[in-house]
Amino acid sequence: QIPLSSRSLWKKFAVKEFSEKSDFERDFVHHIETTLARSMYNCDDLAAYQAASNTVRDKLIVEWNETQQFQTLKDPKRIYYLSLEFLMGRAMDNAMLNAGVKDLVKDSLSELGFNLEDILEQEPDAALGNGGLGRLAACFLDSLSTGKYPSWGYGLRYQYGIFAQRIIDGYQVETPDYWLTFSNPWEIPRHEIQIPVDFYGFVEEEFNPQTNETKKIWKGGERVIAVAYDFPIPGYSTKNVNNLRLWSAKPTTEFDFSKFNSGDYQNSVRLQQRAESITAVLYPNDNFDQGKELRLKQQYFWVAASLHDIVRRFKKTKRPWSEFPLQVAIQLNDTHPTLAIVELQRIFIDLEGFSWDDAWEIVVKTFGYTNHTVMQEALEKWPIPLFERLLPRHLEIIYTINFFFLQQVEKKFQSTYSQKELENLLSSVSVIEEYYPKQVRMANLAIIGSHRVNGVAELHSELIKTTIFKDFVKVYGDKKFTNVTNGVTPRRWLREANPELAELIASKLGGYEYLLNLNLLKNLENYLDDKDFKHKWDIVKLNNKFRLTKLIKKLTGIEINPTEYLFDIQVKRIHEYKRQQLNIFGVIHRYLWIKSLSPKERKSLVQPKVYVFGGKSAPGYYMAKLIIKLINAVGELVNNDADAEGYLKCIFVPDYNVSKAQIIIPASDISEHISTAGTEASGTSNMKFVLNGGLIIGTVDGANVEITREIGEDNIFLFGNLAENVEDIRHAHRYAPHLELPESLKQVFEAIESGKFGEGDEYKPLLDSVRYHKDYYLVSDDFDSYLQAQELIDEAYKDRDDWIQKSIISVANMGFFSSDRCIEEYAEMIWDVEPLERD
Numbered sequence: 019q020i021p022l023s024s025r026s027l028w029k030k031f032a033v034k035e036f037s038e039k040s041d042f043e044r045d046f047v048h049h050i051e052t053t054l055a056r057s058m059y060n061c062d063d064l065a066a067y068q069a070a071s072n073t074v075r076d077k078l079i080v081e082w083n084e085t086q087q088f089q090t091l092k093d094p095k096r097i098y099y100l101s102l103e104f105l106m107g108r109a110m111d112n113a114m115l116n117a118g119v120k121d122l123v124k125d126s127l128s129e130l131g132f133n134l135e136d137i138l139e140q141e142p143d144a145a146l147g148n149g150g151l152g153r154l155a156a157c158f159l160d161s162l163s164t165g166k167y168p169s170w171g172y173g174l175r176y177q178y179g180i181f182a183q184r185i186i187d188g189y190q191v192e193t194p195d196y197w198l199t200f201s202n203p204w205e206i207p208r209h210e211i212q213i214p215v216d217f218y219g220f221v222e223e224e225f226n227p228q229t230n231e232t233k234k235i236w237k238g239g240e241r242v243i244a245v246a247y248d249f250p251i252p253g254y255s256t257k258n259v260n261n262l263r264l265w266s267a268k269p270t271t272e273f274d275f276s277k278f279n280s281g282d283y284q285n286s287v288r289l290q291q292r293a294e295s296i297t298a299v300l301y302p303n304d305n306f307d308q309g310k311e312l313r314l315k316q317q318y319f320w321v322a323a324s325l326h327d328i329v330r331r332f333k334k335t336k337r338p339w340s341e342f343p344l345q346v347a348i349q350l351n352d353t354h355p356t357l358a359i360v361e362l363q364r365i366f367i368d369l370e371g372f373s374w375d376d377a378w379e380i381v382v383k384t385f386g387y388t389n390h391t392v393m394q395e396a397l398e399k400w401p402i403p404l405f406e407r408l409l410p411r412h413l414e415i416i417y418t419i420n421f422f423f424l425q426q427v428e429k430k431f432q433s434t435y436s437q438k439e440l441e442n443l444l445s446s447v448s449v450i451e452e453y454y455p456k457q458v459r460m461a462n463l464a465i466i467g468s469h470r471v472n473g474v475a476e477l478h479s480e481l482i483k484t485t486i487f488k489d490f491v492k493v494y495g496d497k498k499f500t501n502v503t504n505g506v507t508p509r510r511w512l513r514e515a516n517p518e519l520a521e522l523i524a525s526k527l528g529g530y531e532y533l534l535n536l537n538l539l540k541n542l543e544n545y546l547d548d549k550d551f552k553h554k555w556d557i558v559k560l561n562n563k564f565r566l567t568k569l570i571k572k573l574t575g576i577e578i579n580p581t582e583y584l585f586d587i588q589v590k591r592i593h594e595y596k597r598q599q600l601n602i603f604g605v606i607h608r609y610l611w612i613k614s615l616s617p618k619e620r621k622s623l624v625q626p627k628v629y630v631f632g633g634k635s636a637p638g639y640y641m642a643k644l645i646i647k648l649i650n651a652v653g654e655l656v657n658n659d660a661d662a663e664g665y666l667k668c669i670f671v672p673d674y675n676v677s678k679a680q681i682i683i684p685a686s687d688i689s690e691h692i693s694t695a696g697t698e699a700s701g702t703s704n705m706k707f708v709l710n711g712g713l714i715i716g717t718v719d720g721a722n723v724e725i726t727r728e729i730g731e732d733n734i735f736l737f738g739n740l741a742e743n744v745e746d747i748r749h750a751h752r753y754a755p756h757l758e759l760p761e762s763l764k765q766v767f768e769a770i771e772s773g774k775f776g777e778g779d780e781y782k783p784l785l786d787s788v789r790y791h792k793d794y795y796l797v798s799d800d801f802d803s804y805l806q807a808q809e810l811i812d813e814a815y816k817d818r819d820d821w822i823q824k825s826i827i828s829v830a831n832m833g834f835f836s837s838d839r840c841i842e843e844y845a846e847m848i849w850d851v852e853p854l855e856r857d
């Protein structure tokens with residue numbers, strides 16, 4: 019505590035946020051000369067980026083400190099968003115925009131001799147996520163701060179984010195993404211916050227003669243320290259700055275000197291490395307559970323440290339424990355943090371001395387669980403032997419949770435179900451899967467330990483109730499299950515990614531208020547007859563296409579004149595269910611068609627198109643890697659074929675990430691969201707593309723359904739089989755003696771096998787997955803309908819005025835897909851939390 023007599027001095031020297039150019043310039047030079055120990059004679063773009071971001075960061079920190087102090091004083095209910103992935107992208111541009119100082123910084127830097135755009139390029143992406151799930155978490159943080167919700171994100175500070183993708187001879191090659199090479203101005207290391215986390219060991223029973231009770235005590239066998247790193251999360255147009263706390267693993271003793279002195283140097287270092295390995299790398303799998311021990315260690319490490327922090331913060335308030343769920347809402351982003359349920363139960367019963375029932379009641383009221391997929395291969399399960407070794411006490415608690423739950427189920431159904439029916443129900447909802455090896459089913463645990471379970475789009479939320487979790491609906495009724503359709507932050511995905519469009523919209527809507535209330539976009543419909551506005555709309559798109567072709571040239575050397583082409587884009591993780599193979603087969607089909615035409619016919623019949631692909635495959639996902647190879651091979655042929663020149667280009671943008679998405683998305687005329695119906699939980703890039711004035715071709719899947727409802731069927735190109743028919747079609751495939759391919763697809767397969775795209779045999783597994791292996795993703799069933807939709811697109815694009823009209827109407831009706839709306843829904847339906855206005 020600072021003595022009262024000293025406080026006026028503190029106040030006198032309290033840091034003042036910059037608000038004038040000269041303040042920024044002074045602070046910038048200060049950081050160059052002191053923080054970086056450089057000078058004007060030794061200041062490159064990287065140094066300028068670091069000094070500029072330190073200066074912007076200082077401003078954030080002042081507000082962040084005040085926000086935290088204010089929240090501590092008011093002690094509102096807080097939201098804790100637990101996510102193993104936060105795909106943040108770059109921070110500086112976002113921070114400037116949200117704080118409203120971008121123009122000031124730009125001008126100041128220019129006066130100091132730098133160009134802001136070049137400086138922004140120096141920042142590495144914070145790529146601590148795989149795809150949609152991680153980026154959703156990042157959008158949610160932005161909306162939580164903007165909406166002034168008292169909230170914290172908790173995750174891991176991986177030293178290596180998602181790998182950098184290089185394309186060598188058409189193949190994906192992974193290289194490590196060490197994003198922390200230069201110090202990271204956007205994080206504040208909290209070396210003083212060190213939380214011990216234990217693993218392994220054994221459980222002991224301890225008898226207390228006073229109470230005559232025995233107590234379980236977990237004696238951990240290996241201890242690791244969690245060190246906090248804080249990332250200020252600024253809201254847009256508010257002084258509210260929330261916190262994202264990421265944990266880094268450190269050894270308990272930096273170095274084991276006893277081992278060192280006894281000559282066992284390597285072992286002393288090994289322990290240190292073993293601890294640090296926990297937060298070394300992000301697992302690069304999207305929608306796939308690999309079940310590695312280190313991953314379970316990551317999960318427990320993160321969950322234990324976060325809960326310790328949350329419980330400590332609650333205890334400081336001296337409120338009674340019964341108020342815990344009134345003060346704390348914890349959201350589980352997928353099943354990755356499910357151990358938090360068990361850990362909180364353990365804290366309550368083992369450390370705080372609660373009865374089982376009292377503890378469990380609080381736990382269930384505290385947690386909410388978001389499911390992001392119905393795909394079996396993504397549902398997390400942990401083998402019991404591994405679990406027992408790593409977390410022996412937690413396994414006991416899981417058994418007890420399961421025991422009480424199954425008892426409850428049995429009681430409820432024993433009088434109405436036959437013995438067999440009851441057994442089936444119990445084995446399907448049990449947390450333990452009784453096969454060899456026995457496994458812990460994390461989704462079941464998450465459902466049982468949460469008061470609400472939500473899917474991420476209407477169709478998906480219905481599907482979880484009728485497929486993977488249908489037996490839980492029998493147990494709980496469907497009130498426990500709800501839907502919160504995903505959304506995206508318009509600050510990053512419109513204003514920052516597409517400044518020209520954002521400005522054009524602002525010019526019509528009387529400023530940027532729409533970024534806080536996206537429903538205001540609706541007013542754009544008043545300008546559908548405004549020729550000048552429509553012309554400007556078109557020019558903005560063209561400029562964005564120019565911006566993308568510059569990037570393509572830089573990354574691939576391929577030159578494209580954007581004025582000639584319709585841009586058709588599919589950027590997302592490469593996955594069979596997302597069906598990039600359908601797209602590339604379509605490109606091949608188009609190429610064969612172009613080749614079959616005379617030059618005259620080409621001129622009159624072919625709509626020139628550039629197909630842009632981007633996305634990473636999981637390193638061990640053979641089929642996805644083969645798809646990447648095929649795309650590149652097609653590009654190699656098509657882009658160098660004189661017959662196709664001016665009509666067709668096929669580009670694979672390497673190393674797709676958030677900052678590239680910000681350039682790619684605004685340039686699309688059409689983007690592809692073509693997953694097999696029922697497989698894509700929501701998709702969020704579909705929302706980003708439409709928000710940026712691109713139309714979409716898509717299946718009736720995920721959030722495409724609600725996008726269609728909002729923007730109107732005339733403004734979207736839907737095709738393919740419906741989710742409700744997919745299982746029947748798969749069934750028919752399974753029992754058909756052989757699969758009959760449509761003529762169109764046969765041609766494509768023949769072209770591939772003829773060796774046009776390199777060794778034909780190479781792609782055999784991909785073609786066979788359709789032909790002989792039951793075509794699980796319905797490529798053959800949807801192919802013709804996909805081609806027809808592409809034809810409709812070509813036709814529609816000819817009428818440019820109508821196309822622009824469609825584009826404007828679509829944007830005007832995207833208000834629903836703001837992540838601000840999602841957060842309001844979560845706050846009301848799941849968290850029961852109100853915003854806290856700072857006075």
Ligand code: CBF
Nearest residue numbers: 150151390391474699700701702
């Ligand atoms: O809900 C966010 C996104 O999550 C995923 O990326 C996931 O990892 N499960 C889904 O695949 C997306 O559909 C969804 O939009």
